[in-house]
Amino acid sequence: MPHQNRAGLQVFLDRLNRRSHLTPVEQQAVLDLPAYPAEMEANIDHVALGEMTEFASLVVTGVLGRFGQNARGDRQITALHVPGDMANLQSVVEPRATSALQALSRTKILKIPHQALRSAAARHPALAEALWRDCMVDAAILSQWVVNIGRRDAASRIAHLLCETATRQGAREIQALSFEFPLTQTQIADATGMTSVHVNRTLKALRSAVTLAGRSAHVLDWALLVRLADFDPAYLQRDIEPGGRLRIAPAD
Amino acid sequence: MPHQNRAGLQVFLDRLNRRSHLTPVEQQAVLDLPAYPAEMEANIDHVALGEMTEFASLVVTGVLGRFGQNARGDRQITALHVPGDMANLQSVVEPRATSALQALSRTKILKIPHQALRSAAARHPALAEALWRDCMVDAAILSQWVVNIGRRDAASRIAHLLCETATRQGAREIQALSFEFPLTQTQIADATGMTSVHVNRTLKALRSAVTLAGRSAHVLDWALLVRLADFDPAYLQRDIEPGGRLRIAPAD
DNA sequence: CGGTTTATTGACCTGGCTCAATATGTGTGG
DNA sequence: CCACACATATTGAGCCAGGTCAATAAACCG
Numbered sequence: 001m002p003h004q005n006r007a008g009l010q011v012f013l014d015r016l017n018r019r020s021h022l023t024p025v026e027q028q029a030v031l032d033l034p035a036y037p038a039e040m041e042a043n044i045d046h047v048a049l050g051e052m053t054e055f056a057s058l059v060v061t062g063v064l065g066r067f068g069q070n071a072r073g074d075r076q077i078t079a080l081h082v083p084g085d086m087a088n089l090q091s092v093v094e095p096r097a098t099s100a101l102q103a104l105s106r107t108k109i110l111k112i113p114h115q116a117l118r119s120a121a122a123r124h125p126a127l128a129e130a131l132w133r134d135c136m137v138d139a140a141i142l143s144q145w146v147v148n149i150g151r152r153d154a155a156s157r158i159a160h161l162l163c164e165t166a167t168r169q170g171a172r173e174i175q176a177l178s179f180e181f182p183l184t185q186t187q188i189a190d191a192t193g194m195t196s197v198h199v200n201r202t203l204k205a206l207r208s209a210v211t212l213a214g215r216s217a218h219v220l221d222w223a224l225l226v227r228l229a230d231f232d233p234a235y236l237q238r239d240i241e242p243g244g245r246l247r248i249a250p251a252d
Numbered sequence: 253m254p255h256q257n258r259a260g261l262q263v264f265l266d267r268l269n270r271r272s273h274l275t276p277v278e279q280q281a282v283l284d285l286p287a288y289p290a291e292m293e294a295n296i297d298h299v300a301l302g303e304m305t306e307f308a309s310l311v312v313t314g315v316l317g318r319f320g321q322n323a324r325g326d327r328q329i330t331a332l333h334v335p336g337d338m339a340n341l342q343s344v345v346e347p348r349a350t351s352a353l354q355a356l357s358r359t360k361i362l363k364i365p366h367q368a369l370r371s372a373a374a375r376h377p378a379l380a381e382a383l384w385r386d387c388m389v390d391a392a393i394l395s396q397w398v399v400n401i402g403r404r405d406a407a408s409r410i411a412h413l414l415c416e417t418a419t420r421q422g423a424r425e426i427q428a429l430s431f432e433f434p435l436t437q438t439q440i441a442d443a444t445g446m447t448s449v450h451v452n453r454t455l456k457a458l459r460s461a462v463t464l465a466g467r468s469a470h471v472l473d474w475a476l477l478v479r480l481a482d483f484d485p486a487y488l489q490r491d492i493e494p495g496g497r498l499r500i501a502p503a504d
Numbered sequence: 505c506g507g508t509t510t511a512t513t514g515a516c517c518t519g520g521c522t523c524a525a526t527a528t529g530t531g532t533g534g
Numbered sequence: 535c536c537a538c539a540c541a542t543a544t545t546g547a548g549c550c551a552g553g554t555c556a557a558t559a560a561a562c563c564g
């Protein structure tokens with residue numbers, strides 16, 4: 001297998017290992033998954049609403065977004081997927097897409113056939129559990145988005161999105177840091193239930209904490225940003241000590 | 253086992269069967285789950301944020317809500333659970349609660365120990381898959397809530413919530429129907445990211461389609477309500493033909 | 505360099521919020 | 535069955551966060 005593929009799967013495995021206890025055999029099963037590199041153009045539906053999917057998409061570089069929309073066609077981003085995320089993992093058990101998937105900027109992915117994921121999960125119950133758990137973390141994120149959009153004002157919403165994305169990409173609480181954030185202001189608006197005009201104005205108000213330039217975000221004052229965002233990273237379940245990592249079945 | 257418990261588990265099994273293909277042995281494993289009846293007072297946290305849970309809660313009558321909140325303490329309901337739902341099913345793989353759970357009105361539940369669910373899932377991979385899939389339907393609902401709160405106006409939000417709840421409770425498209433809906437206007441506000449005052453005013457505007465009284469909703473014009481709500485029930489995955497019901501592993 | 509996105513800004517408007525008062529339930533104990 | 539206490543619903547008046555519309559200005563890209 002090309003080196004690049006293996007590296008992508010390794011990142012995904014690292015993520016699973018952070019929250020689940022997997023045996024070497026199970027870990028190898030993850031690394032042995034077939035993976036087909038692909039590139040996704042921005043702003044084109046990669047998976048359409050209602051489509052049956054055959055692949056899950058492991059993000060290597062870039063960002064994917066899951067989209068819903070209302071009757072008027074206004075779009076709402078319901079989830080972001082950063083490198084290491086398996087977008088569409090839920091489609092392993094629910095292949096009919098309930099929302100559209102597209103890249104927010106040019107994105108490299110690895111396509112992992114459902115067939116392979118399903119068979120690996122069937123052979124290794126603890127792996128199935130780890131995948132299930134990974135989906136549940138995504139659900140916890142979704143739940144936070146409901147709170148974010150429903151009960152926070154414009155500045156907090158954007159700040160929260162930034163804190164979450166930084167944390168999911170592995171940022172720690174450093175005074176000054178930068179991270180990849182290739183969303184346009186219109187896409188930020190679609191993720192936070194706002195208007196691009198108001199995103200623009202709100203970003204100005206946040207300038208003492210964070211600025212966006214090109215494809216990345218520059219945090220000037222992380223503590224301030226966290227405060228503005230009302231951000232508590234517990235829901236991301238990032239730092240589970242080894243003893244707390246769960247496993248449903250005895251090791252093979 | 254008392255008759256009432258068995259009936260509750262049967263409703264849950266029916267729900268699993270609607271979307272997953274389970275063998276008789278696997279179905280029996282569901283019915284054999286230990287279940288402890290309990291009653292939940294309204295407006296008291298049954299599961300607190302960050303708490304480790306030992307039980308999943310199968311709703312028998314009433315409604316449970318999952319709550320998040322912002323820094324000011326404004327609450328946001330992120331999910332509703334109606335009879336037949338296993339609230340907290342995700343806690344089987346993620347026992348630390350990432351949101352609080354409380355009853356919205358006096359509610360009867362069956363407590364199902366995680367231990368039993370985990371062991372049943374470990375013994376029957378297809379059952380694990382069915383539970384996983386059930387969690388994914390909840391996630392699809394959550395995703396719709398993001399769209400609802402982010403991109404619909406007040407009337408549509410409430411109409412959508414009502415359509416969803418009616419459909420999840422098994423309602424079909426009848427011209428006139430009633431269904432249980434024991435939420436106060438304040439709780440509707442917390443579910444839709446609004447204010448109770450505005451919920452009150454919006455309900456008046458919806459009177460030609462639906463009225464609320466006591467603990468139930470009375471639909472005068474379902475087609476109108478659906479149109480106002482911009483409601484498409486596909487995401488609820490209710491009517492999967494038997495041939496489409498999935499199973500990850502060969503039958504035992 | 506030209507064409508297309510994306511960002512920025514101004515002027516104005518409105519849906520939904522806030523604050524506050526009043527009415528209507530609803531459950532409880534006597 | 536009544537009366538009280540508390541929760542819930544209803545209504546009015548005024549305000550404001552964020553939306554809409556529209557025009558430039560920058561940035562990006564081939």
